[in-house]
Amino acid sequence: MSSDDQTPDPTPTRSRRRLVIALAAVAVALALVVAFVVVPAVSGGDADEPGAAGPGSGSSSPTTGGSSDDGTTAPTDTVPPAAGPDTPEAPPVGLDESPAVVDGVTVRVKSLDAVDGEAALPGEVTGPAVRAELEVYNSSAAPVDLSTVVVNLAYGADRTPANTFSTGTSSFPASVAAGATADGVYVFAVPVDGHSDLRLTFDYAVDVPVVVFEGSTS
Incomplete structure (x- = not known):
């Protein structure tokens, strides 16, 4: 049989396809790893910053004489101090x-x-x-x-x-x-x-x- 009648060997083409599929699979796996590791770290980073509000936060130090929830000024204590034995006397x-x-x-x-x-x-x-x-x-x-x-x-x-x-x-x-x-x-x-x-x-x-x-x- 002459060389012109021989069928081309498909082995090199199949090998390249397998290599491409393998590389694609590796790339997908790496992307998944990055998604599971990097994304949670970024989303949780704000809670670690000083002053950031995290779950269960919202408590604050108590204040006196400040503003109330409706924006008005809270009343202050106006009761005068009680009289005592050392209080001066006016002329009778x-x-x-x-x-x-x-x-x-x-x-x-x-x-x-x-x-x-x-x-x-x-x-x-x-x-x-x-x-x-x-x-x-x-x-x-x-x-x-x-x-x-x-x-x-x-x-x-x-x-x-x-x-x-x-x-x-x-x-x-x-x-x-x-x-x-x-x-x-x-x-x-x-x-x-x-x-x-x-x-x-x-x-x-x-x-x-x-x-x-x-x-x-x-």
């Missing part, structure tokens, strides 16, 4: 006067009467007493806090402190509205011979001078 005034406590706020004694005190709690003793009714007037444009007000009474030349009866005593409310008045009633145990020399004090706050009334029962 008569029972018929209405001295200023702070700007826009005055206090006066509506009545100071001799009464009989009624014991109700342990330690109280029924006997002569003085009933003091005071009125606070708020002429300012905003409510005024009265929650720290303390009213005391002393009698005689020695300024003996008088105990308060629970029965008949009704302290000032927590606040007084703008343009309004608020009353407080206090019943003190005072012997009859002490009714002619009384010293009634109105303590508003530790940094406000104590208002002092002096006089006798009517």
Whole structure:
């Protein structure tokens, strides 16, 4: 048989095709490896950065007096500090006067009467007493806090402190509205011979001078 009649050997062509398929398979495998290793690392990198919000984050340090969720300013505590024994005193005034406590706020004694005190709690003793009714007037444009007000009474030349009866005593409310008045009633145990020399004090706050009334029962 002549050389022109021989059939070409397909072996080299099949070998090249197998090589191409093998290389393609390797390339696909490498791509999958890169996808599984590189992509998770990139997506999780932000959570490791300082200040980044990760799963379960969202907590923050508590603040006071800041802004609320609706963008408005949160109210701050406006209650004045409570009065204390070291609070300075204003010069004494008569029972018929209405001295200023702070700007826009005055206090006066509506009545100071001799009464009989009624014991109700342990330690109280029924006997002569003085009933003091005071009125606070708020002429300012905003409510005024009265929650720290303390009213005391002393009698005689020695300024003996008088105990308060629970029965008949009704302290000032927590606040007084703008343009309004608020009353407080206090019943003190005072012997009859002490009714002619009384010293009634109105303590508003530790940094406000104590208002002092002096006089006798009517």
